[in-house]
Structures are given as C-alpha cells and as structure tokens.
Amino acid sequence: MTDQTPESISRIVQGFDAKPEMLVQILQAVVQAHGWVSKDTIRQLAGELNLSRADVHGVVEYYHDFRTEKPGKHIVKICQAEACQAMGSRELTQHANTAVDADTTIEPVYCLGNCACAPAVMVNGKTIGRVDAARFDSLVAALQGAD
C-alpha cells in the first residue's frame, strides 16, 4: 500500500468522473489503494466532489471499512459472527491477539460468507477457512516469512 498524495487521490476521483454520488465507491478505492483515509484526503475529496467536509467526514466515520488511522503492514480480519462463534472464533481471537507483532493489524469482521468452513479469517484480502490456532500461527509465520 502506498501513501496518499493529492495526485493519487485526484486520479481516483477522476476514475469516477468526480461524481459526488460515487463517494462510497471513491472511498473504497482510496482504502484499497492506501489502506486508510487521511484528514487531508477528506478535505481534498470535499473540494473535488463539491461536498462539505462534514458530509465526507460523516460517510468516512459511518462505514467500518474506512479506517482513519494507518493500519499495520498486514491486515488480518477475524470473523466474529455467529457461525464462526459456534466453531470457536472467540478463542481464536484471544489467541490471535497474542500471536501477532505490531506490523499486523487485527480487526473484527461480521461475516465473510464462509460459514460452512468456520472459523474464517481474511489475511490481506484473502479469505481462509477452517482456521484453528495452529493454522493461524502458520498463516502469521507465512506473513512474516514474506517480509
């Protein structure tokens, strides 16, 4: 993931023809490219889309996907919804919180739609099923090995 620059944000906005009704899509593209939404980006989006900063800020704050802080190098989402709870996601989450280093951000997610192979996690955008503590550790080791 790269840093947000006025140029990179403008390119994303232009990709959506600077339509204000595409704000959610634009923010999604910002997060997919940069990992989070900075205050400067909010200001810039408001200007380029002819919206108030409050409007943009409100949308950013509303949706879970739109982080306002820079995440770690790796993002691991652990499903916390019922199907995964039934297969031990609470215990897995406890384990995960002690198993990763500062480079990895752990986030909750409410359903990855992988409910027949629970518990499910998403590592850097890839969904992985049937994850127990040992499997989790090998996923983390693979991330650290790739660094």
Add this chain to the structure above:
Amino acid sequence: MSRVKVYVPRETTSVSVGADEVALAIAQQAKQAGDIIQLVRNGSWGACWLEPLVEVEVDGQRIAYRNIEPDDVPGLFAAGLLEGGDHEKRLGPIIEEPYLINQDRWTFWRCGLIEALSLEDFQLHQGFKALEKAWDMGADAVIDAVTESGLRGRGGAGFPAGIKWRTVADAEGDQKYIACNADEGDSGTFSDRMLMEGDPFGLIEAMAVAGFAVGANKGYIYLRSEYPLTHMILSRAIVTARDAGWLGEDIQGSGFDFDIELHLGAGSYVCGEETAMLESLEGKKGIVRYKPPLPAHEGLFGKPTVVNNVVTLASVPNIINMGGERYAGMGVNRSKGTLAFQLAGNIKRGGLVEKSFGITLRELIENYGGGTASGRPVKAVQVGGPLGAYLPESQLDTPLDYEAFTEIGAMIGHGGIVVFDDTADMAQQARFAMEFCAIESCGKCTPCRIGSTRGVEVIDRMINDENRDENYDLLVELCDTMEDASLCAMGGMTPYPVRSVLKHFAEDFALGQKNQAIRNE
C-alpha cells in the same frame, strides 16, 4: 489424447481451503506428465465440506474427488485421475452424490455445473433463453408469471416479488431502476455469493428480465466488500456480457436497453436493509429511510425502483422458462417454490441445500448436515441471521415455511441455519445480539441506537448476578420497546434472539424461578 476437462471451483469457500493451490498443482503435474488437460474453474456445487472438490470428465461423466490438497495431486495422477481412476478420495460420479441428488435445484442448477465465466457454457445451458422469451411474452405476461409463481423476497422480508414488480411497472416516471441487494450480511448465509460466483451471467440475465418487465434500463448491484472474489467474477462477467451485446443499448437487436453498474459496500450490516442500501448507492451514509414512500414509488435517486435480493432475481429466469405454475407447485402453503438453505456453524456437512419449502430443520441438519462437526449434541440453532431466534432441539421439527416460523417467534430470513453444540453459552449469544445491534445500528431511531447499548449492560448485570429478577423485567421491557418502536428490522428484530434465549435457554442465565415462569407462559 484429447483434452480432458478437470474442474476445480473458483469460489470463496473452495479457495479458502486451497482450491487455487490445487488447480496450480494439477496444471503443473499435467504439464510434467505431458497430459493435455483443460482446467475449468466452475462454481461450487454447495457441498462445502467436500471442498476442494475436483472433478474430471470421463466419457461424458464427471467423476468427483473430495477434499483434495496440493500434496494429493501426484498420487492422484499416479492413480489415473484423468481416467477417473480409483483413489481413497474418489467419490464417484457427482450426479450420484447423495447430498446433491435429492435437492430441488431450481435457482442453483447451473452452479457447479458450468464454467462460471464462460458465456458460451452459460448459453449452452439455457443462458439468456428467459430474456428472449420475455421479449416474446411482453412485459405484462412476465410480471404475471412472477406473480403466479408465488415467489417471495428471499432477502428475508418475504414480500411477493410479482406485486413489487407490478407496482414499479405501474409507477409514473421515465426513469426506473433495478437494485440488486447483494449485501449478504447475515451470519450463516452465503447463497447470494455462491450464485454470483457460480452463475454470474444468470444474475445478469435475471436483472435484464426484471428491467424489461418494469421498464427500467439501468440496474445496480450492491455487493458487500467482504466478497472480493465475487467482485472480481461479477466485474468480469458484466464486461463479457456487455462486449457480447447482452448488456448495453439495443440488446441483441431487440430494441431493449439495459446496463448494470456494480457497487461495493463498505462493511455496514444495516446497508442490507433496502432503504439504507439505496442511500449507500447514492454515496451517502447507510441510514434507513422512513417508509412510505416505498422504494417501488420513490427509490434510488427518488425514482421507482425494484429492490430484490440476488436469489429472488435469480429464481426468475426458470419461472419464465418453465412457467410460474410449475414453481408454485413446489413448497407448502404460502411459501412457494424453493429456498437455498445454508448449513453453517458447528455442522459436519456444511453447505448449500436448495429444497422446496416444507422440509423440517431436523431433516436438513441431520440428513444433510450429519449433525454437529464436534459430534456433540445440538443445543441451539439460529435461523435467519443475527436477528433470527435461537431454536432449541424441541423445535427442530418445525417445517420451513414463512408462516410456521412466524408462529413460533422465529423467521426464516435468508435461509441461514447456524448450529451450536451443547458447549455454547446462550447468555453470551443473547448478549452478542444486543452488542451486534449496538455496533451496526445506523443511529436514526432511539430504540435501536440506545436500546442496544442498554441491552448489553442489562444482560451483563444478569450474567454477573446483579438483581437478576429486576434486570430480567427490564430486559423484557426493553425488548418490547425495541420491537414496537424501531424504524427497521435491525432494532425491531434484535429482540428475537434475545427473547428466544430467555425462553428456551434461561438456565444459561441461571434464572431459577423466572425460568419456570417464562416456560409456563
């Protein structure tokens, strides 16, 4: 030697347990051995517990191998995989698999069967036949067929699709829209995803049929961001369909214009509520709208809009092809046709089972699901997502029928069935229902926004044995308020799982006498 077709699904669940790695290993092994194969990436048949499920076509028959790992591949080739050779993981012909053979695959019939992104394969399997037939029938007859079929909204609310379509068709306005709700947020559900990943052109055709029927030239798909693979598959399918003249202006020279825009959600559960979804499609916060006006009158950008779930729409092409009467002939009472049930959570054979309404939970969980994955007794089953009730073992003989579920204070919703074994702490599950509502509430109405937070606090006090009886009364009162005064199902139905725990699993709250009193109600 001719090219042997080898099928490896490209579908989230299969890929989540290694299907991509298996596909790569098979391609490499074939190359090494000098075998010429055609690797086909199909959708999933829905037998998730068998994934990755590899099939090889031998003499026109597809032979299946279950739970294949990359390390199995050399051994499979040595055993004669390409001739359907024997192996400990060989299942036999896929069409004889018991999990699939007794299903009523009306909506999901192409799922697993065809190469998901091959327009040619789609058209070899009835693809776009319903759209062409719709043009011949005329818009009115299409809506009549949908009405006659008795098809109800599969997103959860169960509203008759034909009535909705008729309302939009009759509404004033030169611009109308089809908005496909693919924000499948309920835990335990994945049928929308499987359909979109396994039969993306099927959804495109269905939306075009809907557009033709009601006079809409533009469709939107609102897809949740938790489904990146689905997004890739749908995006490619839309481009392919457009390039081949099945989307865009004057489709196949019919004079009918229709195009689809794919939008991503951003992790908000309440955006699955239709009006919140419309707000989000307009680029705003996903806050629920007051109704009326109904979206059918004033929907997306204030225009008449059909909002239907993926499975609702995808059920339509076969209704056009085979007639509404045929669909209405399946199911029971006012629950016509089929539903794609999803077996999830602590279940041995999890997956998607499309059956006619009327089957019981027990048949699904025991006959299809094989009981719990842990092998322990079933304690509770949550049907219909996070707003659905927890049912005890004694209610498993309830037939899956919208009205029968309403009678026991439960709902079928989107057909998700999440099984818990006897180690589950149901007081924690009741707490989670409130907690989830607090996290996901859009904040517009007070009962939902504040009630959910208070609900967590009250339940915590009950769990910690602080004035348990008083807090019990408070919780019941809070549930009444949320149910009666919330704007949408988020706050209005969060009490369902909570009340069901109080009623059926009171011992998990250590509610002694209260427990008895509730049971005697």
